[in-house]
Amino acid sequence: MTPVSDALFARPTLEVARALIGVRLSVGGVGGVITETEAYADDAASHYITRRHSAAIMGATHGRLYVYRIYGMHHCLNVTTDAEGPGAVLLRALEPTDGLEQMRERRGRDAVRDLCSGPAKLFVALGLDPAVNGEAATDVLSLSLPSAAPNVAAGPRIGISKAVDLPWRFTLRGSRYLSR
DNA sequence: TGGCCGATATGCT
DNA sequence: GCATATCGGCCAA
Numbered sequence: 001m002t003p004v005s006d007a008l009f010a011r012p013t014l015e016v017a018r019a020l021i022g023v024r025l026s027v028g029g030v031g032g033v034i035t036e037t038e039a040y041a042d043d044a045a046s047h048y049i050t051r052r053h054s055a056a057i058m059g060a061t062h063g064r065l066y067v068y069r070i071y072g073m074h075h076c077l078n079v080t081t082d083a084e085g086p087g088a089v090l091l092r093a094l095e096p097t098d099g100l101e102q103m104r105e106r107r108g109r110d111a112v113r114d115l116c117s118g119p120a121k122l123f124v125a126l127g128l129d130p131a132v133n134g135e136a137a138t139d140v141l142s143l144s145l146p147s148a149a150p151n152v153a154a155g156p157r158i159g160i161s162k163a164v165d166l167p168w169r170f171t172l173r174g175s176r177y178l179s180r
Numbered sequence: 181t182g183g184c185c186g187a188t189a190t191g192c193t
Numbered sequence: 194g195c196a197t198a199t200c201g202g203c204c205a206a
Binding site: 040076090157179 | 189
């Protein structure tokens with residue numbers, strides 16, 4: 001089990017988004033394997049553009065958590081990236097492996113496939129507090145690299161209306177634990 | 181200061 | 194497949 005180092009997040013955003021697929025993530029003994037990520041940089045859909053005040057951390061840091069609120073009631077988790085420019089990776093789905101009962105309680109759902117199959121679901125299942133915004137990712141999350149290189153697929157990002165053609169969504173190919 | 185919009189999830193038809 | 198909850202962030206005025 002090799003821990004993810006802070007240096008990983010200094011790399012270009014697309015590389016980080018791809019490299020995070022297959023990583024084991026846990027917090028307080030609850031977590032799983034990352035199956036889906038999306039990259040955001042300085043494209044038209046990025047919060048670095050559309051929320052340039054509250055998402056300034058995307059430009060100023062790498063390896064920090066960026067938490068945003070959407071539709072009034074949901075929170076989503078990103079890690080900032082790229083030492084040379086603005087960027088962040090949105091964590092969209094996990095394959096739950098640890099602490100399933102705790103996830104079920106927090107989510108109010110029993111089906112494993114419905115525990116972490118979306119960015120706001122994952123945020124709740126992990127029991128995160130929005131106050132982790134700005135903290136170092138490796139301080140809050142336990143992250144370890146996969147032993148073998150996973151098979152990663154790329155495609156367009158989900159739920160956006162701008163820059164819809166960029167293939168900046170990465171998934172663990174064949175996984176049953178994805179959003180949508 | 182008002183109005184618009186959104187990197188979503190859920191429940192209903 | 195479609196409606197809608199619900200509210201912070203942003204910018205035009």
